[in-house]
Structure formats: C-alpha cells, structure tokens
Amino acid sequence: MPTVAAPSEREPAAGRHSSVVFADDREWAHHLCAFVRDGLERGEEVRYVADTTEPGRVLATLADAGIDAEGAAARGQLSVSTAAGTYLAGARFDPDAAIEGWHAAVESSSARGHRGLRVIGEMAWGARDIIGADRLLEYELRLHHEVFEPLPLTGWCFYDRRLLPEEYVNVLAGAHPAHRGDPVDGAALQVAPLTDRPGLLMAGSAGYDMRAVVTAAAAALKDTPAERVELNLSALRHLDAASLATLAGAAADRPAGGALRVRHAPPSLRRLLDLFPEFGSALEVVDR
Incomplete structure (x- = not known):
C-alpha cells in the first residue's frame, strides 16, 4: 500500500x-x-x-x-x-x-x-x-x-x-x-476495535444467535496484519463452544502468524479450553 x-x-x-x-x-x-x-x-x-x-x-x-x-x-x-x-x-x-x-x-x-x-x-x-x-x-x-x-x-x-x-x-x-x-x-454481542493496540473488544454474550457477529470478528482478527493481536473479553459474559472454535480457527489461520492473545477470558472460555485443549494452540490466554 x-x-x-x-x-x-x-x-x-x-x-x-x-x-x-x-x-x-x-x-x-x-x-x-x-x-x-x-x-x-x-x-x-x-x-x-x-x-x-x-x-x-x-x-x-x-x-x-x-x-x-x-x-x-x-x-x-x-x-x-x-x-x-x-x-x-x-x-x-x-x-x-x-x-x-x-x-x-x-x-x-x-x-x-x-x-x-x-x-x-x-x-x-x-x-x-x-x-x-x-x-x-x-x-x-x-x-x-x-x-x-x-x-x-x-x-x-x-x-x-x-x-x-x-x-x-x-x-x-x-x-x-x-x-x-x-x-x-x-446489542446482545458488541464488537469494537481496540484503540491502543491491534485487536478487538467483545462485550455481551457470544451464543448461537450472535454467530454472524462472531464470524465477522474472527475474520477481522485473521486479516489483521500486525503480528501480535489481542482479543479483550473483559466485558464478555458468555462464549459457547462454536464461537470459541470460530475464533480459534481464525487465530490459527492468521497469515501474519503469532498467537491471538486473549485477555480477561470469562470462566466459560476457560472451561471450554479444558474440555477442548486443541482450541488453545493458537490462543494465548492472559489474566490481565
């Protein structure tokens, strides 16, 4: 460009x-x-x-x-x-x-x-x-x-x-x-760009009815050209298995490489990672 x-x-x-x-x-x-x-x-x-x-x-x-x-x-x-x-x-x-x-x-x-x-x-x-x-x-x-x-x-x-x-x-x-x-x-699920670093903020509930929003967020994360990208979930109440799979798949397919850093993961995401550890290979979960 x-x-x-x-x-x-x-x-x-x-x-x-x-x-x-x-x-x-x-x-x-x-x-x-x-x-x-x-x-x-x-x-x-x-x-x-x-x-x-x-x-x-x-x-x-x-x-x-x-x-x-x-x-x-x-x-x-x-x-x-x-x-x-x-x-x-x-x-x-x-x-x-x-x-x-x-x-x-x-x-x-x-x-x-x-x-x-x-x-x-x-x-x-x-x-x-x-x-x-x-x-x-x-x-x-x-x-x-x-x-x-x-x-x-x-x-x-x-x-x-x-x-x-x-x-x-x-x-x-x-x-x-x-x-x-x-x-x-x-909205039931709100997604916005982070303004201080590459990545997104997700707020609300990522369930079946919000699948299109999750898919769009995953596509945006995948195509972000920065090597280090963050997903801030501090305002997310719930995330289901299908949403996690979509986000993890996008992280694994990022052309820029580098894990997707997930900050302030809700308990539901941590439980899902325990059940499906394969999703965690492209995600770096941090507490703060």
Whole structure:
C-alpha cells in the first residue's frame, strides 16, 4: 500500500472513524453540514457517498446552510458520488479492495494538495441483498488499524433508523471507535476495535444467535496484519463452544502468524479450553 504523509496536526484516529445515527431529515442535514463545513475550512477534500439520497439533494442542503458547495465542487474540494459507483461497483462488496481503495484515494487527494480526506458514507446498502454485504461488519472492524491509524482520513458512516433494522444499527454503529447522533442500545454481542493496540473488544454474550457477529470478528482478527493481536473479553459474559472454535480457527489461520492473545477470558472460555485443549494452540490466554 502507498505511504501518505500526514498533516502535522490532526484528530487522533479513534475520533476520526465515527458512526452517525439519526432518525429524521433535520438530524441528517445537521451532521452533513457540520462535517462538510469543518472539512472545507481545514483545507481537506470532502466526499459524500450516497446510497438512498439523491446527490442533488446533498448539494442543495449544503447551499441552504450557507456553504459554497458549488464553488467547492468547482475547485475539486467537494464531490458527491454513490455507493453503486464506488465500493459497490464490482460484482460484490470486497473489504480488501475497499481498504486498498482508501489508501489510493488518500494518496490521490494528497497529491492534489489537500491536507486530508474526509468522507461520509451512507450505510443502508449493507442491510440489502447485496453480495458481500455480510462482510460489512468485518470491514468496519478492520478500518481503524488498517486505514484510520496510518492515513489522514476522517470517515462518518451514516445510519438512518428509518431504513435499517434496530439490531443492525446497534451492531454496526458499535463497531466504530466513536459515535455521534442518536444513542444506540447495546446489542446482545458488541464488537469494537481496540484503540491502543491491534485487536478487538467483545462485550455481551457470544451464543448461537450472535454467530454472524462472531464470524465477522474472527475474520477481522485473521486479516489483521500486525503480528501480535489481542482479543479483550473483559466485558464478555458468555462464549459457547462454536464461537470459541470460530475464533480459534481464525487465530490459527492468521497469515501474519503469532498467537491471538486473549485477555480477561470469562470462566466459560476457560472451561471450554479444558474440555477442548486443541482450541488453545493458537490462543494465548492472559489474566490481565
């Protein structure tokens, strides 16, 4: 991946990848205008990737708020595209290709003289019958370490409650290091990136009904390029045998090598490791 020189001052990575949850047009416009105005004032390139919103409505809303959207677009600092024309342009949604795409986009933006890149993406497409959409949670969990830490990129993911199931919003919004907008109720199983080291935090209960969430977390852990990766289970109440097998299998298949360090393992995991010691070969369980 290309290396991009970051500006001297920017918000820490944990604050630059945010979920934004809203339930009406007024909230949507408020977050949109705040994001775009801040980016233009900072000399950053600003992109809006629409899914259900007409691109013309985005520009009109900005103009109504006193933002010179037309001028920014004319000088190449503001653009509005669609998910169908960007990361959904291929036959399927591919997290690896999307991550590579962000590196290329930031490099291109920097080459044109912008101090950074900031992007709003509407996420309603993830709940539709799109090939690869089941990998969206895996993608969100990988972005912090693979994209936002190394790059001068700010990204807000828009979740419209009117278009999405509540559990979908809870899980996907919770996968971001930062959150803005409407509060979200905790999902039965919440997974989020650790912000101080490569790895994930899992909270809640990892049982049969949360199998898709566990699978996404395992895929994100497997593909993390760092050699040492940690899974913090300090807020996990329960983990069943199938979930443990999924996580252990991902740890064993990590191309970067190195055991998956499991911190604050719940009693249920320790009991399972006693019953199935073969799962422990790729896991390093530590007490603190």
